[in-house]
Amino acid sequence: MTMDRVEKNIKKRKYSEDFLQYGFTSIITAGIEKPQCVICCEVLSAESMKPIKLKHHFDSKHPSFAGKDTNYFRSKADGLKKAKLDTGGKYHKQNVAAIEVSYLVALRISRAMKPHTIAEDLLLPAAKDIGRVMIGDEFVTKLSAISLSTNTVRRRIDGMSADILDQVIQEIKSAPLPIFSIQLDESTDVANCPQLLVYMRYINDGNFKDEFLFCKPLETTTTARNIFDTVGLFLKEHKISWKKVCGVCTDGALAMLGC
Template sequence: MTREEPRSRPYTKKKCRQYTMEYLNYGFIPSPKNAQLPMCLICEKMFSNEAMKPSKLLEHWRKTFNFQSFKFHARPTLTTVFSSAAQQVESDGMKASYNISLLIAKTGKPHTIDEELILPAVSEVLHTVLHKPATDIIKKIPLSNTTVQRRIDEMPTDVEDTLYSYLRTVQFLLQQDESTLPGDEALLLAYVRFIKEEKINEKLLFAKPLETDTTERSIFLAVEELFKEKEIPLTNLLAVASDGAPAMVSCHLGFIAYLTEFRSERLSAGCTGGALRNSQTRSSCKALY
């Protein structure tokens, strides 16, 4: 009896795909090294025979094309390079214009000093010390007489808007003071004190003439009008202080009474001329006073 030999599996020939012109639809051409294998037109990657399925080629094309398309559109060009450089120079020139205008305002010099002295001095420094052509740089700094005046007028407005915007979001103290101008005209001064970046800041909120009288109601209406106009909540008021003068203290207490009607919590009061008499004010406003 002979032993049966194991049956051998039937031999199946492995199917090899051949490059066809159909692959051009997916962005593939015959590889220069092997014309039977496809090569991507974008990344120049050659694919093996197993990866020649149309679905795999199409997936590779979509991923590569999207990335390369983004990379292409985000590339720096001559236009963008020179445009960004010009914008930077123009922005720096505008900043210098505002800074110089602020210096002129602080020193109280006439606005014509920029064209008569400042620009020639800057030009001399650029030419003599830095050995750079001053003409192109000077042109980027607008400092005419009218420009300086406009800059000076714009800066206080921007400072006020920044203050009002900040007071809408924080609690603060309000200090009132009354002054008399020539001609017996009453002027109400209001200061705010608040904490910003862990530092105590004190700013002038407004200076308004009292057209009718100096009663507590007139003072309250002047403050309320500004708060409504600038959209500052009265509830942000933590405490109110006065200068301590007898006439002002009496008026100050009346102002507190009007103000309390608009608040659910009782408002702290105090005098800045001496020690704070109200214990609640001392405890709640310790950081600000």
């Protein structure tokens, strides 16, 4: 089937009010109408605009709402529309809170060194069970707005890591004495791939501060030249001069010593 025929078939699938019984309203993105769940706000593909696929989503992800009537889902759909129009009121604040919670959960997962799948597979379902029993279904609805998929958790962690690195770089550049020392270590991970770890010590607010700088794979060799080039490329990307490096600490391995 050609792409033109696929797009043509997608455009033919229109939203029906009957889909409300499965908790779905519609949203238009890039000129294409797509189904959106009023419970978890997830937007499915245009090809999912079919009763069987919408019912599968409802039965597998929201079984606790099976007893709700169409009016309940209609009110949820109305609330969702208001949320799209409201940028400073209650709905906006709820959305901001849901995003903040998503980051906090991702931070805990990262610190505990747990797999990213644990949020969607265990933490969120457990939180919903607790909320349903202790508070009620309305609380479960609020929890459903929290995005904790594996990809979302990964993006949250990547975003926080990038933000921390930006803060460290800015602290170095804005320091009254903009010099720093680095500690390097080359190791091998569980996949037998060499990794270069670099830590940095610099002065911040009159005190010495130690921060993890980066971990990068050594894709070619583990020679001194390769290690030097990897560090040099990082400094160049962040516009930091080698002249600011006042000390280098290693474990004394031959590659680190340039042998």
